[in-house]
Amino acid sequence: AQSVTQLGSHVSVSEGALVLLRCNYSSSVPPYLFWYVQYPNQGLQLLLKYTSAATLVKGINGFEAEFKKSETSFHLTKPSAHMSDAAEYFCAVSDYEAGNQFYFGTGTSLTVIP
Amino acid sequence: DAGVTQSPTHLIKTRGQQVTLRCSPKSGHDTVSWYQQALGQGPQFIFQYYEEEERQRGNFPDRFSGHQFPNYSSELNVNALLLGDSALYLCASSLGQGRKNSPLHFGNGTRLTVT
Numbered sequence: 001a002q003s004v005t006q007l008g009s010h011v012s013v014s015e016g017a018l019v020l021l022r023c024n025y026s027s028s029v030p031p032y033l034f035w036y037v038q039y040p041n042q043g044l045q046l047l048l049k050y051t052s053a054a055t056l057v058k059g060i061n062g063f064e065a066e067f068k069k070s071e072t073s074f075h076l077t078k079p080s081a082h083m084s085d086a087a088e089y090f091c092a093v094s095d096y097e098a099g100n101q102f103y104f105g106t107g108t109s110l111t112v113i114p
Numbered sequence: 115d116a117g118v119t120q121s122p123t124h125l126i127k128t129r130g131q132q133v134t135l136r137c138s139p140k141s142g143h144d145t146v147s148w149y150q151q152a153l154g155q156g157p158q159f160i161f162q163y164y165e166e167e168e169r170q171r172g173n174f175p176d177r178f179s180g181h182q183f184p185n186y187s188s189e190l191n192v193n194a195l196l197l198g199d200s201a202l203y204l205c206a207s208s209l210g211q212g213r214k215n216s217p218l219h220f221g222n223g224t225r226l227t228v229t
Contacts, residue, residue, distance in 0.1 A: 043220035099170040104156035
């Protein structure tokens with residue numbers, strides 16, 4: 001079975017500071033991992049996906065994530081936080097053996113302090 | 115290029131009633147999945163439709179049913195509504211059921227409130 005765990009339901013950073021959102025996965029097969037962002041009253045928008053081609057994945061809006069098999073992690077980072085980054089972030093793993101069903105974490109709410 | 119569209123955006127129903135939510139997938143996509151997102155939680159998989167058939171189902175009761183039409187659009191039906199069904203219902207489309215690493219594209223959801 002596939003699952004993801006997001007450590008920290010709330011993260012606060014100052015504007016311009018490093019953003020680090022944590023995600024650990026559990027998978028019996030090579031995982032396909034994703035990060036999504038959700039702004040208030042909106043659906044989920046894809047930030048980036050792990051394709052197994054490279055361990056460091058670059059996404060939109062300056063975000064990137066590093067896949068570490070030894071740590072079963074896929075943490076999301078951004079060097080410098082912007083006010084517009086305040087949102088809910090979800091890590092997800094897809095189970096392609098079950099028709100590409102996605103399992104989402106419980107989310108991390110990012111607050112950016114001016 | 116139209117993304118995933120859902121209707122209505124908001125809905126208020128009474129316990130015991132029935133509701134139908136609608137979704138049009140992103141252009142070129144043929145697979146539709148439905149997710150329930152309770153307040154403060156991550157989305158939970160309800161079911162997936164491909165080629166007009168339910169292909170995968172999550173841990174939801176039979177009160178939740180769906181349909182996919184030949185144009186790939188989809189409906190989610192919930193019967194005998196309970197207060198606990200209050201949530202944001204998200205439709206997501208993708209290309210090719212079971213295609214590895216195919217991301218989901220989400221609509222903005224339907225906010226269902228059951229009173």
